[in-house]
Amino acid sequence: MSSVARDRVRELMGEVMTAQGRSLPADDSAELRTIGFRSLDFSELALRVEDELDDELNFDAPGLRRIATIGDVLDFIEQLQSA
Amino acid sequence: MSESVPPASVVLVSGGSRGLGLAIVTDLLTAGIKVAAFARTVTPELTELAAKYPDHLYAGPVDINDTPAVQAFVKTVESTLGPVDALVNNAAIGQDSLHVHTSPERLEDIIQTNLTAPLLLTRFVLRRMLAKGLKGRIVNVTSICAQRGYPGLVAYSATKGGMDAATRSLARELGGRVLANAVAPGFFASEMSAVLGQTQLDQIVRRTPTGHLTEPEDVVPVVRMLLLDNTNINGQVLVIDGAASI
Numbered sequence: 001m002s003s004v005a006r007d008r009v010r011e012l013m014g015e016v017m018t019a020q021g022r023s024l025p026a027d028d029s030a031e032l033r034t035i036g037f038r039s040l041d042f043s044e045l046a047l048r049v050e051d052e053l054d055d056e057l058n059f060d061a062p063g064l065r066r067i068a069t070i071g072d073v074l075d076f077i078e079q080l081q082s083a
Numbered sequence: 084m085s086e087s088v089p090p091a092s093v094v095l096v097s098g099g100s101r102g103l104g105l106a107i108v109t110d111l112l113t114a115g116i117k118v119a120a121f122a123r124t125v126t127p128e129l130t131e132l133a134a135k136y137p138d139h140l141y142a143g144p145v146d147i148n149d150t151p152a153v154q155a156f157v158k159t160v161e162s163t164l165g166p167v168d169a170l171v172n173n174a175a176i177g178q179d180s181l182h183v184h185t186s187p188e189r190l191e192d193i194i195q196t197n198l199t200a201p202l203l204l205t206r207f208v209l210r211r212m213l214a215k216g217l218k219g220r221i222v223n224v225t226s227i228c229a230q231r232g233y234p235g236l237v238a239y240s241a242t243k244g245g246m247d248a249a250t251r252s253l254a255r256e257l258g259g260r261v262l263a264n265a266v267a268p269g270f271f272a273s274e275m276s277a278v279l280g281q282t283q284l285d286q287i288v289r290r291t292p293t294g295h296l297t298e299p300e301d302v303v304p305v306v307r308m309l310l311l312d313n314t315n316i317n318g319q320v321l322v323i324d325g326a327a328s329i
Contacts, residue, residue, distance in 0.1 A: 016216070019216040020216075038258060039258070040213070040257065040258045040260055044213050044214065047210055047214035048214060
């Protein structure tokens with residue numbers, strides 16, 4: 001499976017935020033809770049990544065993990081793509 | 084405070100060729116809403132509506148169990164009418180046999196058509212909705228059978244109960260971006276069957292405070308409200324049976 005680069009995933013994450021009238025901070029350590037990035041926003045981001053991949057991400061593979069920051073989201077999407 | 088979910092603009096109705104489904108399609112078209120309807124067979128009534136509302140109705144013959152065909156239909160609807168932002172899961176098959184006399188194959192068919200297929204359709208529509216950043220609405224047509232026991236409807240009732248449960252979980256899972264509700268009609272006058280015969284239907288009528296069985300016309304305004312009105316109703320199953328079941 002091809003992959004979407006981390007920078008591109010960050011851009012897509014920014015698009016999700018912008019569509020809701022918010023902006024994505026440049027700092028990867030920013031807390032999702034603080035910036036208002038919720039679980040459904042994560043789903044929307046994952047669907048946009050899938051659209052670029054033209055394939056579904058495998059959510060069955062990774063175990064549950066704590067996703068608290070922007071960097072965590074980007075790490076997790078990377079992990080999903082390599083699963 | 085989060086913004087409310089806007090009224091539906093393009094509604095996909097499964098099983099929209101006759102009965103309640105056709106009544107829902109007709110009502111939404113009358114309200115000026117764009118509607119896409121599919122069913123195994125496109126009836127003359129649905130064809131007539133398509134001729135009357137060429138810019139607002141897109142209809143086609145699709146079996147809900149044919150997942151690739153259903154997904155292709157949804158994509159064609161999007162290119163014809165615009166992005167789908169509402170779904171009415173109405174397609175279902177009935178049951179008319181005691182559980183002990185229902186073949187394993189028929190059981191599988193009922194579960195596939197009434198539970199698995201609508202869940203797959205819902206998943207597909209939601210994925211496309213969320214990917215576009217849209218808000219939307221889902222109305223599942225279930226049944227009073229999901230809440231009360233009736234003979235001859237064991238598998239059917241199980242699937243409708245499953246859809247009621249899915250409705251509640253969807254409402255939670257979708258975090259207010261999609262309003263998910265169900266309508267649970269009582270028995271329709273047209274639903275006389277071998278197992279639930281005229282005697283039992285007469286008994287249901289006698290026990291119904293409003294004095295009559297449910298008609299599609301009773302259900303249609305509730306579906307319209309759930310699709311179009313600005314309410315905070317979410318994750319609910321609205322029983323429409325004249326209080327027969329209370």
